[in-house]
Amino acid sequence: MIGSEIPALIPVTYILFAILIPVVGLWKRELTWHLSLLGTGIATFLSAWGFWHLIQTGETIRYFFGGWAPPIGIEFVYDGLAAFIVLVINAIAFLVLIHSKEISKVEFPGKKMAYYTVSMLLMLGFNGMVLTGDLFNLYVFLEISSLSSYALIGIGEKRAPYSAFRYLIIGTVGGSLYLLGVGFLYTVTGTLNIIDMHAMLPQVIGHSSVISALILMVVGVGVKAALFPLHGWLPDSYTFASSTSSALIAPIGTKVAAYILLRIVLFLFGVELVDDQLPLTTILGAFAGIGILYGSIMAIAQSELKKMLAYSSVSQIGYIILGISLANPFGFIGAVLHILNHALMKALLFLVSGSMRLKEGHSLITKFDNSYRKKYPWTMAAFTTAAISMVGLPPLAGFFSKWYLALGTIENSSWLLLAVILISSLLNAVYFFRIIEKIYLNNPEAEEAIEDETIQNNEVGFSMMFPMAVMAIGLLLVGIFNVYIVNVIFTMFPAGF
Amino acid sequence: MELTYIPLFAVLVSLAAVPLILLSSKKPNLREFWTILAGVIKFLLVLTLLPSALQGNVIEFELFEIAPNLPLVLKADTFGVFFALIASGLWIFTSFYSIGYMRGHHEKKQTRYFASFAICLSSTIGIAFSGNLLTFIIFYEMLTLATYPLVIHSETKKGIAAGRKYLTYTLTAGLLLIAAAGITYSLTGTLDFQAGGIFEGTELSQTMAVTIFILFLGGVGVKAGIMPLHSWLPSAMAAPTPVSALLHAVAVVKSGVFGVIRVVGFIFGPEVMAEFGLNEILMVLAGITVIVASLLAFAQDNLKRRLAYSTVGHLSYIVLGVALLTETGLIGSIMHISFHATMKITLFFCAGAIMVNLHKKDISELNGIAKVMPWTMAAFTIGSMGLAGIPPVNGFVSKWYLASGALEGGMILPVIILVVSGLLNVGYFFPIIHRAYFRKGGPELEGHTEASPFMVVPLFSTAVLSILFGLNPDLFFNFFDMATSIASSIFNPL
Numbered sequence: 001m002i003g004s005e006i007p008a009l010i011p012v013t014y015i016l017f018a019i020l021i022p023v024v025g026l027w028k029r030e031l032t033w034h035l036s037l038l039g040t041g042i043a044t045f046l047s048a049w050g051f052w053h054l055i056q057t058g059e060t061i062r063y064f065f066g067g068w069a070p071p072i073g074i075e076f077v078y079d080g081l082a083a084f085i086v087l088v089i090n091a092i093a094f095l096v097l098i099h100s101k102e103i104s105k106v107e108f109p110g111k112k113m114a115y116y117t118v119s120m121l122l123m124l125g126f127n128g129m130v131l132t133g134d135l136f137n138l139y140v141f142l143e144i145s146s147l148s149s150y151a152l153i154g155i156g157e158k159r160a161p162y163s164a165f166r167y168l169i170i171g172t173v174g175g176s177l178y179l180l181g182v183g184f185l186y187t188v189t190g191t192l193n194i195i196d197m198h199a200m201l202p203q204v205i206g207h208s209s210v211i212s213a214l215i216l217m218v219v220g221v222g223v224k225a226a227l228f229p230l231h232g233w234l235p236d237s238y239t240f241a242s243s244t245s246s247a248l249i250a251p252i253g254t255k256v257a258a259y260i261l262l263r264i265v266l267f268l269f270g271v272e273l274v275d276d277q278l279p280l281t282t283i284l285g286a287f288a289g290i291g292i293l294y295g296s297i298m299a300i301a302q303s304e305l306k307k308m309l310a311y312s313s314v315s316q317i318g319y320i321i322l323g324i325s326l327a328n329p330f331g332f333i334g335a336v337l338h339i340l341n342h343a344l345m346k347a348l349l350f351l352v353s354g355s356m357r358l359k360e361g362h363s364l365i366t367k368f369d370n371s372y373r374k375k376y377p378w379t380m381a382a383f384t385t386a387a388i389s390m391v392g393l394p395p396l397a398g399f400f401s402k403w404y405l406a407l408g409t410i411e412n413s414s415w416l417l418l419a420v421i422l423i424s425s426l427l428n429a430v431y432f433f434r435i436i437e438k439i440y441l442n443n444p445e446a447e448e449a450i451e452d453e454t455i456q457n458n459e460v461g462f463s464m465m466f467p468m469a470v471m472a473i474g475l476l477l478v479g480i481f482n483v484y485i486v487n488v489i490f491t492m493f494p495a496g497f
Numbered sequence: 498m499e500l501t502y503i504p505l506f507a508v509l510v511s512l513a514a515v516p517l518i519l520l521s522s523k524k525p526n527l528r529e530f531w532t533i534l535a536g537v538i539k540f541l542l543v544l545t546l547l548p549s550a551l552q553g554n555v556i557e558f559e560l561f562e563i564a565p566n567l568p569l570v571l572k573a574d575t576f577g578v579f580f581a582l583i584a585s586g587l588w589i590f591t592s593f594y595s596i597g598y599m600r601g602h603h604e605k606k607q608t609r610y611f612a613s614f615a616i617c618l619s620s621t622i623g624i625a626f627s628g629n630l631l632t633f634i635i636f637y638e639m640l641t642l643a644t645y646p647l648v649i650h651s652e653t654k655k656g657i658a659a660g661r662k663y664l665t666y667t668l669t670a671g672l673l674l675i676a677a678a679g680i681t682y683s684l685t686g687t688l689d690f691q692a693g694g695i696f697e698g699t700e701l702s703q704t705m706a707v708t709i710f711i712l713f714l715g716g717v718g719v720k721a722g723i724m725p726l727h728s729w730l731p732s733a734m735a736a737p738t739p740v741s742a743l744l745h746a747v748a749v750v751k752s753g754v755f756g757v758i759r760v761v762g763f764i765f766g767p768e769v770m771a772e773f774g775l776n777e778i779l780m781v782l783a784g785i786t787v788i789v790a791s792l793l794a795f796a797q798d799n800l801k802r803r804l805a806y807s808t809v810g811h812l813s814y815i816v817l818g819v820a821l822l823t824e825t826g827l828i829g830s831i832m833h834i835s836f837h838a839t840m841k842i843t844l845f846f847c848a849g850a851i852m853v854n855l856h857k858k859d860i861s862e863l864n865g866i867a868k869v870m871p872w873t874m875a876a877f878t879i880g881s882m883g884l885a886g887i888p889p890v891n892g893f894v895s896k897w898y899l900a901s902g903a904l905e906g907g908m909i910l911p912v913i914i915l916v917v918s919g920l921l922n923v924g925y926f927f928p929i930i931h932r933a934y935f936r937k938g939g940p941e942l943e944g945h946t947e948a949s950p951f952m953v954v955p956l957f958s959t960a961v962l963s964i965l966f967g968l969n970p971d972l973f974f975n976f977f978d979m980a981t982s983i984a985s986s987i988f989n990p991l
Binding site for chain 1: 652
């Protein structure tokens with residue numbers, strides 16, 4: 001039965017294509033785009049199939065590599081949560097890569113082969129991180145994805161290598177902290193398998209290494225997730241990277257890290273143990289709350305669309321971490337749903353900014369004007385949809401993750417965090433409506449409203465419009481039918497809910 | 498015919514008109530035909546619900562769950578039908594009026610205007626038929642968004658500033674409402690609107706009750722124009738006049754007071770309100786608003802702004818009636834929702850007709866215009882009399898019940914407020930009428946005649962309706978019977 005092999009098949013697909021693309025690319029460079037699509041397409045198909053299979057049977061698949069059972073061997077754990085995240089990241093990557101066709105010709109014409117090869121490795125890393133059931137193996141995949149993202153971010157503007165280097169330094173520190181934490185835990189428990197370790201932790205929880213390990217791992221992964229105040233690397237990296245790289249890394253990368261954080265806090269340690277020695281969830285919640293406000297305020301201050309989106313990501317990742325820190329069912333639902341919602345919204349917004357860079361040569365908000373609504377009617381409609389969803393107005397997807405997160409804060413009586421969620425929505429409205437005003441309304445400073453009849457429709461081509469349209473419609477559908485997703489999320493709850 | 502689907506169709510019909518309106522942007526007559534057609538169908542659909550609403554039946558239609566245990570429910574109870582009837586009925590008048598106004602005023606972007614208008618009406622009917630708070634919030638936010646393009650329609654500096662202000666107020670309100678709904682849900686486990694309230698049997702501390710109530714009040718109070726949350730409304734007068742007429746005198750602001758009644762009567766219930774003294778908060782705010790808004794209306798020279806402040810005051814009549822927590826007072830409130838609508842829409846229509854026809858916006862310029870526009874000014878006089886509470890116009894009826902409600906509850910102060918405010922209404926409306934009829938007009942009036950029939954017919958019809966409802970409040974739609982049965986369902990829940 002192939003269904004039970006899916007956890008292994010997804011990373012294997014990416015390895016295969018990471019080799020295939022350079023080989024074929026040497027012969028015919030144009031084919032690299034098609035191959036990358038085929039790769040992510042197969043991975044998306046497999047993850048959709050696996051997810052469907054899992055919903056039907058309701059059984060977690062534990063795949064032992066080489067037949068070696070843990071704790072000796074390495075296993076992949078394909079449970080509902082992992083299957084969901086894998087589906088989300090592969091589908092988003094597939095859509096973003098479709099969009100990359102035109103941009104790659106303009107932004108890095110000579111480096112297409114390298115770009116697509118590395119993006120396969122990046123996806124290998126992300127999928128591996130999500131699927132693995134082994135803490136050290138997770139570190140390996142973390143490094144694969146990190147190294148690939150340094151390379152992808154380096155492909156970009158003049159300043160991109162500089163911001164990639166900074167990310168490399170900070171990211172490596174983060175990775176090392178995580179590894180150190182894993183080492184501490186290993187010395188105490190003698191295992192690296194997550195399920196195994198979860199069973200042993202209650203006996204050793206008072207040990208000082210355990211608590212140090214927890215802090216080290218949270219900080220290490222927090223760097224990757226750009227959790228405030230560890231976000232310093234993110235804004236520049238996303239801004240100066242090529243449009244398609246930021247569209248690929250921004251919606252997925254920090255989400256995977258947030259997912260790892262969720263696994264560590266709620267699954268490895270669990271609701272009961274994580275606060276045993278120090279009020280970790282409260283601290284996480286506080287940082288998430290500050291990060292949400294800080295990111296939103298910084299986003300308002302930006303005049304460059306990509307940089308604004310980057311700061312907005314810092315804020316939005318705060319929502320997910322806030323949901324985790326609540327450690328209750330509604331918070332969990334909000335966090336997991338927001339991983340999907342935010343991936344869709346942020347990918348769409350970065351694709352719009354990429355399209356603008358391609359068509360207009362810049363994505364400076366100050367230069368946006370109301371000719372755009374005639375030149376790019378559909379792109380602007382997609383942008384507006386994503387923006388309204390970011391603000392969190394029903395019935396779009398963004399409203400519902402906010403709704404569940406709000407219910408979660410109410411359940412914990414965390415009134416401050418509730419206020420943070422609500423205030424942040426308003427701040428979101430400020431930085432998005434500012435742009436919507438610019439692209440839809442006449443410049444009020446202008447002497448007279450001029451209806452320029454010479455402006456022609458200059459809409460982006462199909463390969464760029466298609467992914468944006470899918471995501472925009474997806475936002476509406478996920479919003480209206482969120483209950484079906486939430487019902488699946490119910491089955492993913494960690495023990496203790 | 499199966500009645501269950503009618504609330505859904507009533508909501509969707511104007512939404513379905515939106516693509517048709519957008520597609521016929523190059524053919525104005527066809528475009529306006531869609532608007533009128535949607536309006537008529539919508540009104541007829543709502544009308545089919547009237548008989549069952551009069552019998553007190555509730556038609557409920559559950560679409561699907563939008564969050565676990567929280568379905569999207571459309572429920573046509575008596576109160577919902579009541580509000581939907583007013584909004585959809587007056588939409589037809591406004592549509593005809595809009596044609597005359599928008600063309601007479603040579604407004605740009607009329608397609609966007611008519612499309613947004615149609616979405617607004619869908620949202621309003623959705624609000625009327627919302628069966629639970631979450632459904633209500635969804636339509637409430639939709640209304641906020643759909644009104645925005647209408648507020649900034651002129652795209653001038655003033656218009657855009659008004660749009661920003663509007664969004665700031667209404668989005669904040671939406672968030673407070675979400676918070677209130679969340680807390681209510683975690684306490685009671687339900688968000689259904691139930692006559693008599695859902696807090697029965699829930700442990701509530703004084704602080705908690707007041708906090709939730711304030712959050713709710715922030716949520717619905719912005720659209721209801723309760724001071725100090727009212728200041729978006731005068732700014733929003735930057736919108737074209739039909740928008741001010743239907744949305745900022747009927748649909749949007751009445752959604753706010755409709756929300757107040759839903760919250761007071763169907764979430765908290767009169768008993769909980771009285772137990773924690775929540776009605777006192779409401780009464781103080783509403784009382785202050787009635788008086789202060791009337792005083793502020795004096796200071797406005799711009800006709801539309803004066804009408805806006807008058808609206809703020811009259812909305813708080815309704816809120817005041819709710820705060821009395823007596824059955825008669827609530828009947829007065831509910832009646833005033835419909836009656837203030839017919840009167841104020843008349844006045845706004847008049848203001849727009851004057852603006853299009855004579856290009857006059859300020860009251861100080863209105864000398865002698867009754868000679869030129871006799872029908873318009875006659876309608877204006879009827880509307881003003883009604884708002885001042887002079888019989889036989891319908892405003893007298895609702896005010897009568899409001900005052901009796903206060904006396905029934907043994908309260909004198911609300912009666913005094915109503916009387917004083919009635920005098921203030923006279924004070925700020927009659928100078929306008931005086932100028933129009935008794936002062937000599939300037940030379941610029943020569944050569945002008947009455948405005949286009951597209952505007953005069955609707956505005957005169959709503960004025961006539963105001964008198965007819967004043968003579969017989971149960972005429973055509975049994976507004977009085979409905980108000981009585983709604984009030985009785987809240988005070989005597991099953």
